Amino acid sequence: MTQSPAREEPVTTIKEEDATINEEDAEPVAELTPGAAFPDVQLPDHTGRERSLSEIAAGNPLALFTARGWWCPKEQRYLRELVELQNEFEVAYSQIVVITIDEPETQSAFRAGLGARFTFLSDAERRWIDRLGLLEDTDTTHRPYRPAGFTLRPDLTIHSAYNGYWYWGRATAEELRQDMRAITREVRGDWDLG
Amino acid sequence: MADATRELYWDGAQLTLDPDEGGRRLAIDARCVNGDPVAGCFAHVCALPGEDARIQFDQPEVQEARRAALAWWIPLLGDALVCLSTFSLDSVHFAGAVTVARHPRLFDHDPFARLFPGTVVPTGLFSLVSPPPGPLIERIAGAPWPGGRFPQVDPAVP
Numbered sequence A: 001m002t003q004s005p006a007r008e009e010p011v012t013t014i015k016e017e018d019a020t021i022n023e024e025d026a027e028p029v030a031e032l033t034p035g036a037a038f039p040d041v042q043l044p045d046h047t048g049r050e051r052s053l054s055e056i057a058a059g060n061p062l063a064l065f066t067a068r069g070w071w072c073p074k075e076q077r078y079l080r081e082l083v084e085l086q087n088e089f090e091v092a093y094s095q096i097v098v099i100t101i102d103e104p105e106t107q108s109a110f111r112a113g114l115g116a117r118f119t120f121l122s123d124a125e126r127r128w129i130d131r132l133g134l135l136e137d138t139d140t141t142h143r144p145y146r147p148a149g150f151t152l153r154p155d156l157t158i159h160s161a162y163n164g165y166w167y168w169g170r171a172t173a174e175e176l177r178q179d180m181r182a183i184t185r186e187v188r189g190d191w192d193l194g
Numbered sequence B: 001m002a003d004a005t006r007e008l009y010w011d012g013a014q015l016t017l018d019p020d021e022g023g024r025r026l027a028i029d030a031r032c033v034n035g036d037p038v039a040g041c042f043a044h045v046c047a048l049p050g051e052d053a054r055i056q057f058d059q060p061e062v063q064e065a066r067r068a069a070l071a072w073w074i075p076l077l078g079d080a081l082v083c084l085s086t087f088s089l090d091s092v093h094f095a096g097a098v099t100v101a102r103h104p105r106l107f108d109h110d111p112f113a114r115l116f117p118g119t120v121v122p123t124g125l126f127s128l129v130s131p132p133p134g135p136l137i138e139r140i141a142g143a144p145w146p147g148g149r150f151p152q153v154d155p156a157v158p
Helices: A016-020 A053-057 A073-089 A104-114 A173-187 B060-080
Strands: A042-044 A050-052 A062-066 A095-100 A119-122 A148-152 A158-163 B005-010 B024-029 B041-046 B081-088 B093-101 B118-123
Touching: A042 A119, A050 A053, A053 A062, A053 A095, A062 A073, A062 A173, A073 A095, A073 A104, A073 A173, A104 A119, A104 B060, A148 A173, A158 A173, B024 B093, B060 B081, B060 B093
Parallel strands: A062 A095, A095 A119
Antiparallel strands: A042 A050, A062 A148, A148 A158, B005 B024, B024 B081, B041 B093, B041 B118, B081 B093
8 A cells, every 4th residue: 555645835946046136136126005116027927928017907907916825725715805806807907916926837726726817927936025025924934925915007006005914904805996996097088978 | 999900801711811812801909910920820710701600799608708718728728829819890799719829739629619610720820929818808999809908098197
């Protein structure tokens, strides 16, 4: 009788390529507060294609979330909230993006299991986590993103920022609707018809 | 929205950008044919040459095909995907879709083939385009999904 293999830890290996970020690029960005510009983060998506936030936004408002990873029960719950909300985003000319440290293959499986149709970006190589100041340093095993949410204008200016370290700090569906309404009112020239 | 759209022609066997070669006129996301063509690809054309083969874009089955494209069709194709566009006839009507890939092995799964039967066509006509990120499935000002972009407004300008 063979013994089952030990459960694989959801730990993403820190690769040597991390060191390829040059010093200028590795500078931390300014505080991610309303009115500031969110960096045009470029990372592989859940299919492995390199994507930038501006490309994904493509002129639309964007709700951006950082999440710990597939293993976290809080993320599993919150992302199901976003899956519910995607049914409104899909007709409202708005986008949803989630960044985690999971590998693209893991994200793709997690995304399929959730029934999500929005984009996951993989920072498995930790290219942006320090620069964004979003490392959850209380988890020294996974070194994941701290849960946070940002509603962004199409030019990636931050409209609202949410700290989701504690679950109740996360943006509710209603807060996201209100943010999307405010941004859309600002950026769509025909909001006030007539 | 004219810049977001290009027209191609489909006779049931061949795709062309040349109107003189004949075939049914179909509008696609312009990005699919405006870049450098990728040689040696295969197009899965889920459309018919007859003018009566049309459905309204807003019909639930057309919405569902777009959701399926975002949920699993694009991830399933992975690196093989070159580009994807729906076909529009006007601001209301959908006439099918084309998925272009580096090999035709997965075309049996094409969700748009539920709406119009698929035909595999070897092609060097199409360009590499990042697939739509999702979850947005709506068209923009009548452009064939996923093309088009709204004009930008500067909030600082009253």
